[in-house]
Amino acid sequence: MSGIIGKKIGMTSVFSANGKYIPCTVIEAGPCVVTQVKTLEKDGYASVQLAFDEKKEKHTSSAMKGHFAKANTTPKRKIAEFKYFEAEKNLGEAVTIELFVEGDFVDIASTSKGKGFQGVVKRHGFSGVGHANKSHGQHDRERAPGSMGASSWPSRVLPGMRMAGRMGGNRVKIQNLEIIKVIPEKNLLVIKGSVAGAKGSYVTIEK
Numbered sequence: 001m002s003g004i005i006g007k008k009i010g011m012t013s014v015f016s017a018n019g020k021y022i023p024c025t026v027i028e029a030g031p032c033v034v035t036q037v038k039t040l041e042k043d044g045y046a047s048v049q050l051a052f053d054e055k056k057e058k059h060t061s062s063a064m065k066g067h068f069a070k071a072n073t074t075p076k077r078k079i080a081e082f083k084y085f086e087a088e089k090n091l092g093e094a095v096t097i098e099l100f101v102e103g104d105f106v107d108i109a110s111t112s113k114g115k116g117f118q119g120v121v122k123r124h125g126f127s128g129v130g131h132a133n134k135s136h137g138q139h140d141r142e143r144a145p146g147s148m149g150a151s152s153w154p155s156r157v158l159p160g161m162r163m164a165g166r167m168g169g170n171r172v173k174i175q176n177l178e179i180i181k182v183i184p185e186k187n188l189l190v191i192k193g194s195v196a197g198a199k200g201s202y203v204t205i206e207k
């Protein structure tokens with residue numbers, strides 16, 4: 001699929017022609033540089049590797065400096081591969097926002113916001129023990145998970161039990177998001193709906 005690397009700018013809203021309120025996500029998409037073209041004969045699979053966003057040379061390893069030098073470009077922060085790219089690409093070629101037009105539907109992959117260590121009420125949507133115990137002074141049990149299994153058998157907590165733990169920071173792909181507007185002079189895409197991730201986080205956009 002043809003695609004591009006972008007950066008989430010934030011959210012906004014627009015009104016459609018019939019006056020409908022539409023929440024949108026603004027993404028800075030490209031321009032990206034082709035830093036490697038993988039082929040079935042040489043690498044075992046075909047893909048196009050793109051790089052996006054400038055990076056200081058002093059923060060780049062020697063190996064990566066050589067990798068970018070082959071494509072005749074400066075060091076970049078984000079690298080991603082796209083399989084089955086529709087158009088044939090050459091090393092060092094630029095991929096811009098012109099890849100998309102208004103009305104296209106895209107799949108966007110990103111890393112969701114990290115929430116840290118959370119309890120079962122927030123992490124899994126448990127209702128908690130309830131408000132009845134408040135009158136008995138048991139405030140600490142209101143958001144408790146409750147029973148985790150029988151004590152007689154199997155005398156252990158079974159695998160897969162929903163518990164408190166680290167939440168967020170996962171790879172999320174949202175499919176079939178519509179492009180409301182393309183602003184080529186600023187490399188901006190206005191996408192209908194929300195995209196996972198914090199402001200400034202990198203996303204990959206596939207047609």
